[in-house]
Amino acid sequence: MSPASAIARRSLPAALWINARARNVLRRPLRFAIAGLVLFIVSLLSLVALPRQVQRAAAVVAPSPDEWRDTARLIAAAEREQLRLAAAESSIVTAREILSRPVVQPAVDSLPPEILARRDSLAAIAVELSRLMNRVEQAPLAASYRALADAPAMRADPRVRALVDSLADVERERDAFGAVGGIDPNYVALTSRATTIGRAIEDVAEAKRADLQRQVAALTPAPPPPVERPVIDTLARVARRDSVQRVLASRLRVLAEARRNNADVDRRAERARELANVKAPPIALLGASVVIALALAFIGVLVAEMRRPRIADVREAERATNLRVLSTVREFVATPERARRRADRELPPLLEPGADGYRFVYLHLSGIMPGNWAVAVAGRDRTIAAVVAANLAALAALDARASVLIDADPDGCAAGVMRVAPGPGVGEITRGELAWTEAPRSQVVGRDRATDIVPAGRQVPAADIVAALNRDLPRLTRRYDTVVVTAGLETLLTAPILPLARVIVTARIAATFIADLARDVDGLRAAGAQVIGVVLWDRDEPHVPTREELEAITAAARSGVPAELLIESRVV
Structure with missing residues (x-):
């Protein structure tokens, strides 16, 4: 911001x-x-x-x-x-x-029933021999050897019968030695003999089983040749x-x-x-x-x-300057009763003593400064400052006070407001060509009421004007009950010593920048001024005649020629 x-x-x-x-x-x-x-x-x-x-x-x-x-x-x-x-x-x-x-494998050729029965019988005998032989392997005892010898395939073999009888004799002799007790070498020899006989029976059974297996294999038909799977190469198809x-x-x-x-x-x-x-x-x-x-x-x-x-209302002006807004000048319409008198009809257009905006300011100044008083009215818009100052001087005159309006502005705006000749005035006074008693001009502001005005006169540096005011203003305040000085802010801000301590600042709503107003007020305070307050202008910008127009108006009043013609001739 x-x-x-x-x-x-x-x-x-x-x-x-x-x-x-x-x-x-x-x-x-x-x-x-x-x-x-x-x-x-x-x-x-x-x-x-x-x-x-x-x-x-x-x-x-x-x-x-x-x-x-x-x-x-x-x-x-x-x-x-x-x-x-x-x-x-x-x-x-x-x-x-x-x-x-x-x-699908091809079917195996079938055999006659009698051959199938014989093969199955031989296979069963071989299976039984295998079972008994496994028993002997697990428990090599005489009972196991006898059970193997009693198998149907072993029973008819004379070798087996002789071995069984020998095994029985060895067992009887061993039993006789076993009753004596202790370890007898003959007993151990008989046990070894019985084991040898059992091994012989087992060998006969092994031969019998092999013979039975050969017979079973002879009775079993040969298997058909294997069927091969078809070979299909899928890699080519995938590729x-x-x-x-x-x-x-x-x-x-x-x-x-x-x-x-x-x-x-x-x-x-x-x-x-x-x-x-x-x-x-x-x-x-x-x-x-x-x-x-x-x-x-x-x-x-x-x-x-x-x-x-820019300034929008009273609150913003007061907030920016920390000052009181004395009044707001708005459009003024005079009542018909005020226009019956010739003095009222012949008033300059910008003099409006009946407007509340000016009256409030004058009443405030009369209240805070009883007796003789002097005040400066300044602003960035010099025409507005001149209008406010002229109306204050007119109100003082209507209040039966001897008042004077001093135009300290080199541009001479106050003379345009009062519709008087722009010179001679303050410029000539600063050069020593004119005395203060010779400079004032009288302007009627009401019935039997008039105020003096000292116009700007010849254009001179602002420093010379300030020096003349500092020198002669005390004498003027003794002569007049009310002294109103209008000047531009630049004149007051650049002055080494202010001619008047009390200052009223003017600002125009929607035209004066807030920052400029705050800076101007701070500058006046820094210069030692007592800023009384702010007057806001809330109407169209006033038209103040220029020096050429004032001279034309004055010449027209003396010669009877329309002022417009004189203005055109001077411009040409």
Whole structure:
């Protein structure tokens, strides 16, 4: 936020501050109208030129016929590749199905029942011998050897019978030695003999089992030759399928690119049609230009006002200066009763003694300064300061006080307000060409009431004017009950010693910057002035005649020639 905005805000709510800025924008209709007119012309020309620009843009955006790509051929090629892929997938599935079928072995030739019965009987005897032999292996005892010898295949063998008898004799002899107790070598020898006989029985059983197995094998038919699985090479089929897939992916990618290109062409064509169809009737263009110009002008002026705000009301002036606003001067309409007298009708246009704004200031000054008093009225707008000072002097005269208005402004605005000749005056006094007693001119401000005015006279440096006032102002305050000095702020701020300690500052609502007003008041205080208060001007800027116009008016009054003719002749 800029320093000016910070001074303007000073704890003021945002809504009130923005509202004040908007009021200032509307109070300056001329600036708003100029900005609106410029923006209206710019926006109208822009809207008028817009269709042509749009048509040129449409011509640029519109696609050429060559950019469209025919996708029918690409779709047909992609469909052919899809059919080839389906055929390749089908051949692979068929091959894998053939390879996954189970191999059916051919049936073995059948044997006659009697042979099958004999084979099964021999096989059962062989199985029984195997069981008994396993028992002997696990428990090599005499009982196990006897059970093996009692098997049907062993029972009829004479060798087995002899071995069984020998085994029985050895067992009897061993039992006889076993009753004696202790370890007998004969007993151990008989045990070893019994084991040898059992091994012999086991060898006979092994031979019998082998013979039975050979007989069973002889009775079993030979197995049929093995059936071989069919050999199908699927690698070639997979490679062919992968190749078709790559070709199909390439076809689909080209097709997708073509579709994206065609979609972009459609969008551009649609955009070109929309741009080409942009048309608006003249009344619509005119209305749009007015709306745009008003909106942009208001926003622009509002932004400028927010960046460097101006005085909007009494609260902002008091908040910026920490002073009291003595009054606000507004438009004044005199009552018909006040226009009956000739003295009232012949008053200068800018003298309005009946206006409340001036009366409030005069009453305040009379209340705080009883007796003789002198005050300076200054402001950045010298014409406003001169008007306020002239009305204060007129009110003092109407209050039966001897009053004088001294124009310390080199531009001579006070003479224009009072409609008196601009010279001789203060300029001649500073040069020693005229005395203070010879300079005043009288101006009637009411019935039997008049005030003196010392015009600016010849233009001289402001420092000389200040020096003359510092020298002669005490004598003037003894002669007059009320002394009102009007001067520009630059004159007072650059003066080494202020001619008057009491100062009233004028400011114009919606025209005086808040930062400038605060800086001026601070400068006056730093120079030692007692700033009494602020007078706000809330009306149109007053028109004060220039020196040439005043001289023409004076000459016209003496010669009877219209003042307008004299002004034109002097300008030429």
